[in-house]
Amino acid sequence: MFGSLRKKLNNVIQEGFIITENLQQQYRQSQTSSASSNATTPTLDESIHSNRSSSSFGGQLSGSDLILPGDVNMAAGCNLLAKYEDAWKLMHDANENNALKAAQVAKQIERIGQSTNVLHTDMTDLATCLAGIPALVAKLHESLETLQNVNKLSATVETELDRLEDLCEECELQEFMLNKQCELSQFQQKKMVELESYRQSVAAKHQEKIRQHEQNLRRIQRERQAVFDDAFRGDLAEFKSKGALTKIQKEEPSLPVALEEVVLEDTTTKDALEDFLNG
Template identity: 25%
Template structure:
């Protein structure tokens, strides 16, 4: 609308200028005319109107630029206002996503706690298995030591039995030898004297 007004003012200014020029030409042709003073006054008024029109035109241009800037700001504000519902929808979606993310974090934390418990149980079972294995190895070691010690005792006992049997046999041989010698002496004494001294030798064995 302001642009149309501006165009009309420019058209009026051009028409007035052209009319005044035509009138000036005709006035020059009629060197003497009774309307010369009136035309001069009219011409001066037209110039004043033209200057006033130019002033109004400049003000209209400035006003148009001002309202154009305001219109652009208003259009930009309107565009931003139109984006508000979408922004609110995005914000609501983001809020829902944050709530879901918080729930996921809580679920993940619970899973981590369960995993920690499982790790502790696995560590306990591993420790039990290690202790059981150590106990079995200890039992095997002690069993081998016991078997070795038993074998050593058996060998020592067998050796002691052999030694005892050998000692007993030696004593028996010595006793037998003693009796044989005593018998031989008795026989020799008996043959020489006809008398035996058996009671004197009974206390030695």
Template identity: 30%
Template sequence: MLSSIKDKLLNVTKTVPLFSTNSDRGHVQCEVNSNAGSEILSHYQAEWQALHNQSEQNAKKAEEAATEIAKITNKIERDKKSLSVMTHLLAHSNLNLNLVNCTKQIEKLYDSFREVEEELVQLEDLIETVEFENMKKQHRYHLQQYKVRKEESLKAFEASLKEKHEKAVAEFDLKKKKELEERQQVFHEAFKSDLEIYKNSGTIPKLDLPKKQPSALLEEIQVDFDESELDQFLSK
């Protein structure tokens, strides 16, 4: 800044001869520059304006800093009061005893929770046992129902076999009766023939009788009974 002032002064001295001799006064005409010093004035005005703006900014920042300091001070005061209250409570109250009691209560609650958890495990085991017994009862019930159905089916099958047997016996008796009638007819005719032969020759010829066929018995009938349905039910 001093160098700029020096330059301005040199410029002014070159323009206006302030230090001239008496011999030169008559020969040199004095010329006055009306704008001399305006640049210096403008420069200082600009500097002053910058300083003024900087001062305003500093004032605003100072206010903000003062506000923050006040907030911090209030917070410190509140913390100090809280610390004083806590110190007073710790020194003159039963806080430690209450903390010990709370710790004991928490331990009791923990023991209670553990007992409840063990009881829940036992309850789950009991529920599984009951469900297993119910499942066994259901299987027994289904097995009993299956036996009843099979007994009914067996009775129906026996009745059907009995009916077929009676029908077969009736047919066999009818067939046997017819055979007997045919045999009687044959014997009657043979008797007549033998009688004629005896009358003519005086001898009786030997008669070849057919062999008797054994009759079918109910105990000898083989019944095919499929047990796959029972095995499939028992394997479930």
């Protein structure tokens, strides 16, 4: 932008120089005819213009004295140049200020753009989340129903577990009772075997005692028979010799005792049997 302004200023200055040269040529042509009537002292602007033109154009008019009319301002180009220079300086300062402000505005725009992008991202995420809220609500309702079903199943499972525990306790009790019954049966069998063994031993002892008692009875009977035989033979011999028997006092005969009526009283054996049965 500054380069274009400089080009425009240079073009304006060149056009001013061309106009000034054309005017000088016109006045040179007419200086011979109007030298006496129009001879006046130059004004301040004309002197300044002459000084500037002499310095600017490298002494092009140094060899001639120009007399310009009063209505021509030869310093207009310089004034215009100064005006454009001041305007250019103001524009340059304004452009620099605008550049600084533009940089600040660009930074602010960049920050705003970044924050806008962040907000756009957040809004997009928020919109996505909001769009997913109905599905989330539906899932929550399904989850609540599932939790209710799980609670019902938990209550059912807890009830069944209580029943299972009761059944386990009953099974353990039955198993304990069966074990005790088995132990009792084994104990009874053991005691029955011991009782049978003891009964056999007692029966054997009883049979032995009966056999000994029968032997004693037979021995006593034989002794009595022998005594009776001796007495009979003595009575027979006395009857043969005397013809009569001596009267003797008769004793009442004792009733015969059967073997089944024999009772053996053995307190030691009886006490041992009672201890075995009670133990």
